[in-house]
Amino acid sequence: MSAHNGSLESIKNEVIHCVLCGLSTTRTNAVPGSGSITRKIILIGEAPGKNEDETGSPFVGSAGKILDQALICARIERKEIYITNVVKCRPPNNRVPTEEEIGICTSEYLKKEIDIILPKIICILGATALKSLLGLKYMTTYRGKIVNRPPLKYFITYHPAATIYNNKLKQIFFEDIQKLAKIVNAQDQTMDKFFPT
Numbered sequence: 001m002s003a004h005n006g007s008l009e010s011i012k013n014e015v016i017h018c019v020l021c022g023l024s025t026t027r028t029n030a031v032p033g034s035g036s037i038t039r040k041i042i043l044i045g046e047a048p049g050k051n052e053d054e055t056g057s058p059f060v061g062s063a064g065k066i067l068d069q070a071l072i073c074a075r076i077e078r079k080e081i082y083i084t085n086v087v088k089c090r091p092p093n094n095r096v097p098t099e100e101e102i103g104i105c106t107s108e109y110l111k112k113e114i115d116i117i118l119p120k121i122i123c124i125l126g127a128t129a130l131k132s133l134l135g136l137k138y139m140t141t142y143r144g145k146i147v148n149r150p151p152l153k154y155f156i157t158y159h160p161a162a163t164i165y166n167n168k169l170k171q172i173f174f175e176d177i178q179k180l181a182k183i184v185n186a187q188d189q190t191m192d193k194f195f196p197t
């Protein structure tokens with residue numbers, strides 16, 4: 001195991017036992033980030049839902065299935081990317097996490113996950129992640145676009161849960177994930193050109 005994966009492993013263990021905010025009292029399981037640093041891509045959603053709370057794994061319910069389909073269409077291997085949430089425990093009745101919960105959880109875990117992975121790109125899934133990470137409010141303004149906050153680069157799209165009952169949004173989401181793949185592939189090709197193996 002690499003040092004990076006080792007550090008992620010220790011964050012995972014801390015998350016599993018975390019009681020730093022009130023969500024620890026209502027969750028079934030905390031849901032740490034999951035995946036690998038191979039492609040240096042991080043996808044960040046809002047919070048675990050019912051299925052995630054039951055299993056302890058991120059994006060395994062209906063929204064996760066849509067995400068899986070979009071990744072397959074874009075030829076991105078889920079096992080090569082890292083998927084996590086702004087908060088790691090399910091808010092009761094899937095309410096939006098509070099600013100306090102977001103503040104505690106991101107400074108304790110999400111920021112460390114980003115520092116360890118040093119991603120080429122962070123894909124923000126949905127309005128809560130957009131506001132929490134970038135302080136930006138309007139999904140419609142930023143969706144499908146890149147926001148540069150050096151040294152980090154963000155790509156913005158919908159949360160897949162928002163597309164479950166809306167085929168038009170689902171199609172846009174699929175197109176956005178394909179766009180993400182193109183951005184990352186173009187970056188990889190540039191790196192190959194300057195640093196051939």
Ligand code: SF4
Pocket residue numbers: 015018019020021022023024030087088089101104105108
């Ligand atoms: S939401 Fe985050 S800070 Fe709150 S208990 Fe869960 S892991 Fe800890």
